[in-house]
Amino acid sequence: GNSVTQMEGPVTLSEEAFLTINCTYTATGYPSLFWYVQYPGEGLQLLLKATKADDKGSNKGFEATYRKETTSFHLEKGSVQVSDSAVYFCALATSGGSYIPTFGRGTSLIVHP
Amino acid sequence: EPEVTQTPSHQVTQMGQEVILRCVPISNHLYFYWYRQILGQKVEFLVSFYNNEISEKSEIFDDQFSVERPDGSNFTLKIRSTKLEDSAMYFCASGYPRATDTQYFGPGTRLTVL
Numbered sequence: 001g002n003s004v005t006q007m008e009g010p011v012t013l014s015e016e017a018f019l020t021i022n023c024t025y026t027a028t029g030y031p032s033l034f035w036y037v038q039y040p041g042e043g044l045q046l047l048l049k050a051t052k053a054d055d056k057g058s059n060k061g062f063e064a065t066y067r068k069e070t071t072s073f074h075l076e077k078g079s080v081q082v083s084d085s086a087v088y089f090c091a092l093a094t095s096g097g098s099y100i101p102t103f104g105r106g107t108s109l110i111v112h113p
Numbered sequence: 114e115p116e117v118t119q120t121p122s123h124q125v126t127q128m129g130q131e132v133i134l135r136c137v138p139i140s141n142h143l144y145f146y147w148y149r150q151i152l153g154q155k156v157e158f159l160v161s162f163y164n165n166e167i168s169e170k171s172e173i174f175d176d177q178f179s180v181e182r183p184d185g186s187n188f189t190l191k192i193r194s195t196k197l198e199d200s201a202m203y204f205c206a207s208g209y210p211r212a213t214d215t216q217y218f219g220p221g222t223r224l225t226v227l
Contacts, residue, residue, distance in 0.1 A: 036218075041220075042220050042221075043117070043119075043204055043218040043219050043220040043221050044156065044204065044206075044218040045218070046215060046216075046217075049215070089155075089156065099208075100146075100158050100161060100169060101158075101216070102158075103155045103156040103157075104155060105154065105155045106155065106156075
């Protein structure tokens, strides 16, 4: 079956630090990969996605590259801001799964001024 | 920008009571979903709904749950006899035009069962 493993949180950083949140996956077939973000008190928002190997998704300064050889989709940002504090969820979806996303447990990011 | 809305934002109920969680999906979407997130846990799929019927459901979605699209805009999740372990955040999502791989999530309803 499909599964997603994310690094445990919380991740605590100072403003302008470099961010990496690791995500690896197991999937049957060829998954699409996603990062969702959940700001305090809000629902999930799609942050970025990649649909095939070597694709890079990017949005709001965040990037993630679909690495088929290492089954990974790590989230990175060069300089985090306090407003990036949120919970980040890695997810995958496959056509065989009717595109129902399988989520990781989420990683909380706390950015201090 | 169109968005998925959910009401109420927080629902408190006694064990054994029935609750109905409401969602208004994005108007031109055709696929609708419910997910739940127990505090500190991962987001779990409950059910998907298309063309006025359930298209997929998970093991969690047992006989105590039901979904309905009573009119052209609302999508509801009913829990018939709530249990303590039903306490969670419930998210509605919608997608267009088919089982697309991008879903748009509402802000969630926090259900607390006492």
